[in-house]
Amino acid sequence: MKDFLRKNGILLLIIALLLSILIGVGSAFLGGNADPLSNVANTVTAPVRGAIAAVADWAEGVYAYVFHYGELQEELDSLRKQVAELEDAVRQGQEASRENEQLRSLLDLQEKRRDFVFESAKVTARSTYNWESFLSLSKGSSAGIEVGDCVITETGVLVGVVSQVGYNWSSVSTIINTDTEMGGIVSRTYSAGVLEGDFALMTQGKMKLNYLPEGAQLVSGDEVVTSGKGDVFPSGLVVGQVEGVFTDPSGQSRYAVVAPLAKLDSLIEVFVIKDFTIVE
Amino acid sequence: MTRRDLFHKWFVYSLGLLPIWLLDAYILPRYPLGGISPMLLPLAAAAVAVLEGAYAGTGFGMGVGLLWELTYPGGFGGLVFGMALAGMLMGAVSQYALSQSYPGCLICSAGVLCALDGLRLARGLLVHTAQLPDMLHVAVPEFFYSLAWTPLIWLLFRAIFNKVGGTKLA
Numbered sequence: 001m002k003d004f005l006r007k008n009g010i011l012l013l014i015i016a017l018l019l020s021i022l023i024g025v026g027s028a029f030l031g032g033n034a035d036p037l038s039n040v041a042n043t044v045t046a047p048v049r050g051a052i053a054a055v056a057d058w059a060e061g062v063y064a065y066v067f068h069y070g071e072l073q074e075e076l077d078s079l080r081k082q083v084a085e086l087e088d089a090v091r092q093g094q095e096a097s098r099e100n101e102q103l104r105s106l107l108d109l110q111e112k113r114r115d116f117v118f119e120s121a122k123v124t125a126r127s128t129y130n131w132e133s134f135l136s137l138s139k140g141s142s143a144g145i146e147v148g149d150c151v152i153t154e155t156g157v158l159v160g161v162v163s164q165v166g167y168n169w170s171s172v173s174t175i176i177n178t179d180t181e182m183g184g185i186v187s188r189t190y191s192a193g194v195l196e197g198d199f200a201l202m203t204q205g206k207m208k209l210n211y212l213p214e215g216a217q218l219v220s221g222d223e224v225v226t227s228g229k230g231d232v233f234p235s236g237l238v239v240g241q242v243e244g245v246f247t248d249p250s251g252q253s254r255y256a257v258v259a260p261l262a263k264l265d266s267l268i269e270v271f272v273i274k275d276f277t278i279v280e
Numbered sequence: 281m282t283r284r285d286l287f288h289k290w291f292v293y294s295l296g297l298l299p300i301w302l303l304d305a306y307i308l309p310r311y312p313l314g315g316i317s318p319m320l321l322p323l324a325a326a327a328v329a330v331l332e333g334a335y336a337g338t339g340f341g342m343g344v345g346l347l348w349e350l351t352y353p354g355g356f357g358g359l360v361f362g363m364a365l366a367g368m369l370m371g372a373v374s375q376y377a378l379s380q381s382y383p384g385c386l387i388c389s390a391g392v393l394c395a396l397d398g399l400r401l402a403r404g405l406l407v408h409t410a411q412l413p414d415m416l417h418v419a420v421p422e423f424f425y426s427l428a429w430t431p432l433i434w435l436l437f438r439a440i441f442n443k444v445g446g447t448k449l450a
Contacts, residue, residue, distance in 0.1 A: 199404065265312075
């Protein structure tokens with residue numbers, strides 16, 4: 001046995017064990033900050049990720065142009081028709097349009113949340129596991145990104161939370177990941193619950209709004225936003241829409257299935273909220 | 281075999297691993313099949329362990345585990361040891377019980393995929409992150425979809441083995 005192990009790499013196995021312990025201890029002590037080895041590996045491979053993302057995006061664009069040209073043409077015709085109708089509507093009610101414009105600007109995210117400090121970042125890689133849902137971003141600690149920062153789309157829809165940061169890269173645990181847990185509110189009824197990732201729903205790209213109050217009357221399509229409770233995440237970030245309300249297998253509480261509005265599998269650019277004002 | 285030959289041999293094996301890693305980490309996850317993307321790195325470790333035996337399998341497995349831990353999100357270090365151990369076992373099994381052929385590689389690949397998914401299922405059940413049927417719904421297609429890549433990975437490493445494998449450079 002001793003000879004077998006000596007001949008078959010017991011020394012290498014011991015080195016592997018030590019490396020495992022080193023990485024494990026490093027991860028545990030550094031919290032969400034990447035351990036030095038991971039940081040170096042991901043920093044070095046960041047340009048590769050960027051290049052692959054750029055080439056794949058370009059190839060998808062070419063593919064869509066070549067193989068979906070007819071669909072694009074139809075869509076363009078339909079959009080042209082819509083533009084013509086809209087222009088007609090604009091002509092018919094310029095006063096209403098001006099008011100509408102003002103309301104739109106009021107609703108605009110930057111106008112609404114001047115306290116947000118943003119950092120834009122490219123999505124360089126998507127989930128590499130079927131068991132978890134992650135995104136890799138093109139920016140990290142050098143751009144001021146920290147663990148726990150919220151990541152949103154350009155329309156203010158929540159994408160996830162930064163879970164690991166390196167020098168020029170970061171990993172985002174998306175909202176459908178099983179480790180997600182944050183306060184959520186249904187904006188129509190103000191029913192509060194806990195937004196949680198669920199493994200079974202994650203595979204369908206959805207999540208749960210748990211512990212709903214007994215009298216909550218939710219309907220399909222209700223918008224769910226972050227509550228901001230706990231002061232960890234900003235309030236009012238749009239998460240998704242209610243798809244249905246179900247009773248827990250224990251029969252003691254109800255939960256809603258929420259479909260995120262962010263298209264997690266096709267995001268190209270996102271915005272990291274580096275800072276925000278906590279509203280007491 | 282001189283140190284230079286050894287370096288040359290493992291450099292070529294590392295080059296062989298490069299496209300598999302790029303596919304596994306950055307390309308295939310963009311185009312999941314039925315929501316599932318395959319695991320290619322364990323298959324690479326299996327192919328090299330079957331071709332080169334237990335000692336080299338341990339080293340290559342350790343390298344694969346290190347790559348997995350360092351460049352993929354999450355992880356706690358266990359894959360370095362786990363893949364090294366898997367490389368050693370697969371190499372030994374192919375040397376002493378199976379043959380250094382494609383069927384041997386297929387059996388070892390199935391074994392390592394089963395072990396990885398089995399550990400994930402066990403972890404999921406222990407920490408109550410999910411129900412068994414839900415996890416099987418992911419694990420089973422992942423297993424078969426990953427296994428479908430075995431021929432390609434075997435052919436790649438078989439070609440490398442034919443050029444620089446064993447003691448050919450000596």
